[in-house]
Amino acid sequence: MRISSAFICAGLTFLWSARAQSSSVDAFLASESPIAKAGLLANIGPSGSKSSGAKAGVVIASPSQSNPDYLYTWTRDTSLVFGAIIDQFTLGLDTSLRGQVDNFVASQEIIQQISNPSGTISTGGLGEPKFNIDETAFTGAWGRPQRDGPALRANAMITWANFLLKQNNATYVTSTLWPTIKLDLDYVAGNWNQTTFDLWEEVSSSSFFTTAVQHRALRQGIALANRIGQTSAVAGYTAQANNLLCFLQSYWNGGSGYITANTGGGRSGKDANTVLASIHTFDAAAGCDSVTFQPCSDRALSNLLNYVNAFRSIYSINSGVANNVGTATGRYPEDSYMGGNPWYLTTLAVAEQLYDSLIVWKQQGSITITATSQPFFALFSPGIATGTISSSSSTFNSLTAAIENYADSFVAVVAKFTPSGGGLAEQYSRSNGAPVSAVDLTWSYAALLTAFGARNGVVPASWGAKGLTVPTTCSGNTGGGSGGGGTVSITFNVQATTVFGENIFLTGSIDSLTNWSPDNALALNANNYPIWSVTVNIPASTSFEYKYIRKFNGAVTWESDPNLQFTSPASGTFTINDVWR
Numbered sequence: 001m002r003i004s005s006a007f008i009c010a011g012l013t014f015l016w017s018a019r020a021q022s023s024s025v026d027a028f029l030a031s032e033s034p035i036a037k038a039g040l041l042a043n044i045g046p047s048g049s050k051s052s053g054a055k056a057g058v059v060i061a062s063p064s065q066s067n068p069d070y071l072y073t074w075t076r077d078t079s080l081v082f083g084a085i086i087d088q089f090t091l092g093l094d095t096s097l098r099g100q101v102d103n104f105v106a107s108q109e110i111i112q113q114i115s116n117p118s119g120t121i122s123t124g125g126l127g128e129p130k131f132n133i134d135e136t137a138f139t140g141a142w143g144r145p146q147r148d149g150p151a152l153r154a155n156a157m158i159t160w161a162n163f164l165l166k167q168n169n170a171t172y173v174t175s176t177l178w179p180t181i182k183l184d185l186d187y188v189a190g191n192w193n194q195t196t197f198d199l200w201e202e203v204s205s206s207s208f209f210t211t212a213v214q215h216r217a218l219r220q221g222i223a224l225a226n227r228i229g230q231t232s233a234v235a236g237y238t239a240q241a242n243n244l245l246c247f248l249q250s251y252w253n254g255g256s257g258y259i260t261a262n263t264g265g266g267r268s269g270k271d272a273n274t275v276l277a278s279i280h281t282f283d284a285a286a287g288c289d290s291v292t293f294q295p296c297s298d299r300a301l302s303n304l305l306n307y308v309n310a311f312r313s314i315y316s317i318n319s320g321v322a323n324n325v326g327t328a329t330g331r332y333p334e335d336s337y338m339g340g341n342p343w344y345l346t347t348l349a350v351a352e353q354l355y356d357s358l359i360v361w362k363q364q365g366s367i368t369i370t371a372t373s374q375p376f377f378a379l380f381s382p383g384i385a386t387g388t389i390s391s392s393s394s395t396f397n398s399l400t401a402a403i404e405n406y407a408d409s410f411v412a413v414v415a416k417f418t419p420s421g422g423g424l425a426e427q428y429s430r431s432n433g434a435p436v437s438a439v440d441l442t443w444s445y446a447a448l449l450t451a452f453g454a455r456n457g458v459v460p461a462s463w464g465a466k467g468l469t470v471p472t473t474c475s476g477n478t479g480g481g482s483g484g485g486g487t488v489s490i491t492f493n494v495q496a497t498t499v500f501g502e503n504i505f506l507t508g509s510i511d512s513l514t515n516w517s518p519d520n521a522l523a524l525n526a527n528n529y530p531i532w533s534v535t536v537n538i539p540a541s542t543s544f545e546y547k548y549i550r551k552f553n554g555a556v557t558w559e560s561d562p563n564l565q566f567t568s569p570a571s572g573t574f575t576i577n578d579v580w581r
């Protein structure tokens with residue numbers, strides 16, 4: 001990393017040299033990335049050299065068997081690791097990986113079916129976080145369920161499916177991949193609105209990372225379903241994707257400029273959870289969109305600054321480092337697990353978010369600085385003004401070079417604290433940088449490979465983040481219950497004669513029918529007057545009561561008693577035809 005003294009450029013002071021990409025980081029990544037690739041593959045059965053006993057396609061979290069014992073397979077880690085492998089194969093970076101991907105698909109089909117302490121395949125078992133490496137259930141006490149797993153698995157498999165469709169392999173996609181993907185998407189659609197353990201397996205509440213990857217899964221799933229003609233699922237997924245996008249906004253703590261990672265847990269909320277969410281929902285086609293918290297969005301950059309700063313004073317290896325130079329970062333500042341040290345994968349995630357941002361700024365030919373992101377950009381140019389900087393200006397070049405150097409400086413921290421053999425453990429000591437906790441963490445290796453890819457301008461496939469509109473009011477979806485059965489699309493038709501200016505609404509006993517709230521009741525359309533109609537996604541196999549109401553000049557008139565009753569079917573769509581009473 002080269003840090004020069006301040007210099008003046010177009011009237012702005014830059015605290016960094018304009019040279020992009022540090023040669024010491026080049027050298028580290030050139031030597032480390034083959035080690036990371038080999039380390040990652042060593043942890044995948046059946047032939048990985050450090051994963052003896054793991055079935056084909058099973059990713060062990062780490063070969064460490066004590067203090068901590070990580071010789072298990074987690075759905076989250078596995079899906080993130082295979083997400084990286086699938087990107088490498090489908091983007092043509094490593095054509096040797098197809099057999100691994102086929103093994104992944106086959107093993108996940110088996111794991112989905114295993115009854116476990118979270119349930120069976122149809123009663124919530126997909127939310128089980130970890131399994132034994134021989135593909136049997138882990139039955140010990142654990143923080144379960146963890147609802148990010150099915151979403152991440154769907155994201156990886158859908159990326160694979162999209163690639164195979166381009167290869168004219170629709171038969172395999174429809175007959176083999178889609179049934180597996182659909183189980184996960186149904187689980188997400190049916191269960192997203194229930195509490196979950198977070199990705200660190202500690203806090204049971206709602207969690208930004210989980211919500212963000214669930215949202216991505218449904219959007220990507222909708223596009224795939226449309227592409228292969230599986231359209232019956234689309235309405236239900238669309239309704240829940242919109243609900244998820246709405247809910248996602250609620251984590252933004254605008255007053256403090258960061259994303260609160262969990263709704264529970266009683267912590268500051270500053271957490272690598274949020275940075276990981278941003279890089280794992282990166283969609284270059286969406287630009288710097290802030291509602292999906294894209295890496296270069298003003299919210300995600302402000303969040304990054306606050307997250308990084310949370311570790312400056314608490315790790316002694318960070319002491320004396322200037323505030324515009326990379327430092328060690330960990331999961332969250334209150335962390336005490338295994339000493340509460342910095343993690344390789346979280347420090348690399350910061351670099352990756354910045355590399356992703358650079359890809360987009362260069363692609364769109366501009367950087368926009370808002371009041372929200374100004375403190376981040378001020379790291380490189382104190383007092384920099386809000387506004388848009390075009391790529392034709394020298395400021396653009398200086399700023400992107402400074403940010404490239406800043407990104408590299410986080411990789412340089414990882415380089416400095418990587419032992420000579422190149423093995424990446426889970427953590428490195430907050431006091432001296434020595435590796436700590438589980439050795440050869442598969443996710444650490446995947447994190448190095450994806451950060452390196454982003455630095456080289458590798459752009460993952462788009463998942464549909466572009467141009468989404470956040471609903472004006474958020475709806476939940478609690479009725480789905482542990483059944484995990486997803487939702488069904490129900491059309492309510494009611495024949496009702498009205499006077500001009502009078503409208504018909506629907507409300508009922510479940511969240512998706514606004515819990516008997518006349519104020520929030522769902523508006524019906526009169527496209528086929530006197531039939532009023534609305535289509536609602538209702539949790540599958542759920543009994544509920546409902547009524548129609550009239551609103552006219554602010555006055556609400558309810559239908560006569562008793563309440564209407566219905567039990568939604570287990571799947572598919574359904575139409576109810578009523579007459580106003």
Ligand SMILES: *[C@@H]1O[C@H](CO)[C@@H](O)[C@H](O)[C@H]1NC(C)=O
Binds near residue numbers: 169172
């Ligand atoms: C489709 O992809 C699957 C999975 O890799 C493969 O086994 C199969 O041979 C492919 N079929 C065709 C026609 O390419």
Ligand SMILES: *[C@@H]1O[C@H](CO)[C@@H](O)[C@H](O)[C@H]1NC(C)=O
Binds near residue numbers: 476
């Ligand atoms: C369910 O969704 C509603 C509406 O967005 C939200 O207020 C609530 O916190 C959510 N609950 C959970 C557990 O996701």
